[in-house]
Amino acid sequence: MLQVNNLNVSLDTLILAKNMSFSLQPGKVNVIIGPNGTGKSTLLKTLFGDIQAKSGDISFFDETLHPKQLSHWRKQFGYMPQDIRLDVELSVLEVVLLGQLDALSLRLDDSLIEQALSALETIGLLHLANRSVNKLSGGQCQMILFAQALMRNPKILMLDEPVSALDLHFQHVLLDHLDQQTKQQGWVTLMVLHDLNLAAQYADNLLVLKEGHVVESGHPSDILTPQLVEQVYGVKAEISKDSQGIPFVRTIRQGKQAQPLSAESQQHTSSNSSKGVERAL
C-alpha cells in the first residue's frame, strides 16, 4: 500500500499539495485527473523522491521515503515521465534494456535481451526492436518508454500522461495491458490522464486534484458527475452511463456569448500550466 499523509509541497510560492492524504492499494489502477498546473506531475515527482515535500510522509508498506535513501526507494518504481522525446542514437532494444540498468554489464545476457524483446512483443512492437529510436514517431517513442518502464519489474508504476501521443489503437493496447498486469502482478499503478472517458473506463480509483487538494476520490461511476466536472474544469458536461455502469462524459459547448469568457479562462489555465512546468524544472 502506498500511503501519503498530510503532504505539503510547494515550488517557490506555488502551493501544489496542501495537507494531502490518500492511500493507493496494490492491484488497482489509480488515475489522477485535474486541471493544468494543478500539480499532478509534481505529485508523481514527489512520490518518486525527486521533489522534496515541505512536510508530511510517504510510505510504501513499512518503508518510508527518506530524501537521503533514495536509491532503494526508487528501485521499486517504474516511472514514465511526461517527456517522450528520444533524441539519441540508440536502438529501440537498447532503450528498453536500460529499464534494467542495474543488471546490464559490458556483455549483454541473452536472457535480458529476451526479456526486453518480450516486453516489446506484448505491446505489439517487436518489429521495431532493431530500429534507431530517433527515427520513430512520438507515439512509437511513448510505447517504447512504456516497455522500458515494464522492464523494471516495478512494484509501483507511475505514468505521467502515458497516452498523450498515442493513436486510438495504442491507447487501448497500453491501457489494457496496464490494467491486466496491474491486477496480475499486484502493482500499485498511478497515472495521470486528461481524457475523462479513458479515466472512467480504466480507473479503479479516481483521484481528482485541484489547487493542491484531492477534491474527490473513489470509483469513477460513484464520483464522476456533471457538478464535479464543472467545479474542477469550469466546463459544462452531460454524463450518461453505459450498460456496465461506466460513466461517459460529453462536454457541452458554450453558447456564443459565453465563448470569450471560456477562451479567457483557458488562456489563464494554460499560462498557469507553463509556469508550473517551468518551476517543476
Add this chain to the structure above:
Amino acid sequence: MQSSGLLSDAISNQRRSEQRRWFVISILSVVLLTSFILDVATGPSLLNVKDVANALLHLIGFNTEVDPTTKVIVTNLRLPIAIMAVIVGGVLGVGGAEMQTLLNNPMASPYTLGMAAAAGFGAALTLYVGSLGLNANVAVPLGAFICCMLAAAFLFALATMRHISSGQLILAGIALLFLFQSLLSLVQFISSPELSQQILFWLFGSLSKASWSNLAIVGSITFVCMVFLMRDAWQLTALRLGEERAKSLGVNVSRLRLKTLFIVALMTATVTSFVGIIGFIGIVAPNIAKILVGEDQRFFLPLSFLIGAFLLSSASVLSKVIVPGALFPIGIVTAIIGVPFFFWLILGKRR
C-alpha cells in the same frame, strides 16, 4: 510460431549490430596502429619504415637486426612522442565524448568549456612570473594543471547547485573560455617579446616534450580514468535519454555528473599541461564515433578514444612531412586534417 521467429531474428540482429560495432573498433585500431608506425618512422633523421618496424619488433622481443643509432632514436625520441600522441588524442576524444554526454550537447568539450584556455593561462602565468625555484619543465605543466583544475572546480561548483540545467553550465563554461582567453592575452601583452613567443609556442601544443617519465604519469592517469568511465558505461548511456529519464531509471544523476566531470577534468588537465592546447579533437572525435557506432557507451567511449588518438597521431605524422626537416605545430595541423574529414561525415550523414 511466427513471433518466436521474430524474437530470434531480433536477437541475432542485435548480436550482429554488436559485432559490426566491434568490427568498426578493430578497423580503427588497425588504422591507428598504421598511423602510429608512420609516426615513429617519420622525422628529421628520415629513417625508413622497414628499419623502424624492425626496431619496434626488436623492442617487443623479436630477434631482428637493428642499427644501434636507429634503436636509440626510436626508443628514446620517436616512441615516447608517438605514444604520447596516441594517449593525448585519445584523452581529448574521450573528454569531449563525456562532456557531450553530460551536457547533452554535441558542441561541448573541455576546450569549449574553457578548461584548455585555463590551462593555457596557467602556463603563461607561470612563464611570466617565473618558476619559483622549481624546474621550468615541472613548473609550467603544474601551473597549467592547477588553473585547469580551478576552472573545472568552478564548473563543478555550478553542477552541484540544484536545478541547474546543462544549457546554463555550457554558458558558464563559454564565459570561462572568454575570461581565460582575455587573461591570457593580458599576460602576453605585458610580457616581453621573447616571453610572448615562448607562450605562443606552448599554446600551439607540442608533443616534443614527451619523455618516458611524462608518459608514465599521463598513461597511468588515463588508464585509471578510462577504467572508471567504462564501469559507468551503461549509466552514461542512460543519461543520454535526458536527466529526468535517467533518474527514473535509478541513476543518481548529480553524483554521476560530478564523478564524470572530475574524471574528465583530471584527464584533460593532465594531458593539456604536458602538451599544450590542442582544440578541435574533443569535438570531432566523439561526433565521428557517434555516427559510426551510435551512443551505446560500451562502443562509443572506446571508439572516441581511438578516433581521437588517430586524429592526433596522423596530425603528428603530417606535421613532420608538410615541411621535411621542420616541425609544424601540431595544434595547427589537427584542425586542418580533421575539418575536411568532419565535413565529409556530416554531409554524408545528411543523405
